[in-house]
Amino acid sequence: MADEPKITPAADTPASPTVAATPAAKPPAAAATSGAKLAGRTTTAAARPRPKAKAKVDDDTSPLMGRRGWMGLAWGSFTAASAGCLAATGRFMFPNVLNEPPQQFTVGFPEDFGQGVDERFKVQFGVWIIRTDNDYTQEASGFYALISVCTHLGCTPNWLSSENKFKCPCHGSGFRPSGINFEGPAPRPLERARIVRQEDGQILVDKSQKFQEELGQWTDPESFLQI
Numbered sequence: 001m002a003d004e005p006k007i008t009p010a011a012d013t014p015a016s017p018t019v020a021a022t023p024a025a026k027p028p029a030a031a032a033t034s035g036a037k038l039a040g041r042t043t044t045a046a047a048r049p050r051p052k053a054k055a056k057v058d059d060d061t062s063p064l065m066g067r068r069g070w071m072g073l074a075w076g077s078f079t080a081a082s083a084g085c086l087a088a089t090g091r092f093m094f095p096n097v098l099n100e101p102p103q104q105f106t107v108g109f110p111e112d113f114g115q116g117v118d119e120r121f122k123v124q125f126g127v128w129i130i131r132t133d134n135d136y137t138q139e140a141s142g143f144y145a146l147i148s149v150c151t152h153l154g155c156t157p158n159w160l161s162s163e164n165k166f167k168c169p170c171h172g173s174g175f176r177p178s179g180i181n182f183e184g185p186a187p188r189p190l191e192r193a194r195i196v197r198q199e200d201g202q203i204l205v206d207k208s209q210k211f212q213e214e215l216g217q218w219t220d221p222e223s224f225l226q227i
């Protein structure tokens with residue numbers, strides 16, 4: 001019978017090395033020491049005393065809008081109103097269109113006109129040029145310029161050659177070729193404009209200077225151009 005192998009005891013395994021202590025494993029004694037050093041001092045933001053919250057003002061408690069909101073709205077309204085006023089003023093000072101016809105203009109040479117009422121300048125300049133051989137006031141032959149504005153309420157009369165009169169379409173006032181009113185509500189004659197002769201011989205009409213019969217102004221030498 002074979003001998004059973006001898007079992008020898010395993011050699012002693014070397015002793016496992018000792019594990020070094022880590023900082024995490026710092027003995028509580030050290031932490032206690034550190035705590036003792038900082039005792040009575042503030043070390044973190046969390047530890048600082050928090051500022052007290054501002055007490056709300058009564059005006060700020062509106063359920064719809066706070067005081068700042070109302071102030072902003074008021075300033076916005078004020079600014080908008082000021083801008084509107086400035087825009088209106090600018091518009092008044094600088095109108096887009098100037099439609100007024102010129103007040104002074106030439107109408108041609110005396111030989112360009114026949115006797116009676118000439119309507120060529122009514123639409124553009126608002127006057128009739130009349131040539132007569134015996135003027136109502138001046139008792140002379142020549143020209144005058146009648147302004148085509150009714151003296152009742154300002155409508156534009158029409159020249160009716162068949163009836164030898166000016167007739168206002170608005171309320172029926174009638175005027176003689178001289179400009180004298182004779183029917184309807186017009187309270188006074190038509191007005192005449194300044195009429196003179198230029199150096200070149202042409203007739204110049206100036207509507208900026210007007211002459212009224214009821215004021216005795218039709219005797220003014222510039223209210224009638226003698227030829």
Ligand code: FES
Binds near residue numbers: 152155169171184185
């Ligand atoms: S405006 Fe001419 S009669 Fe009234």
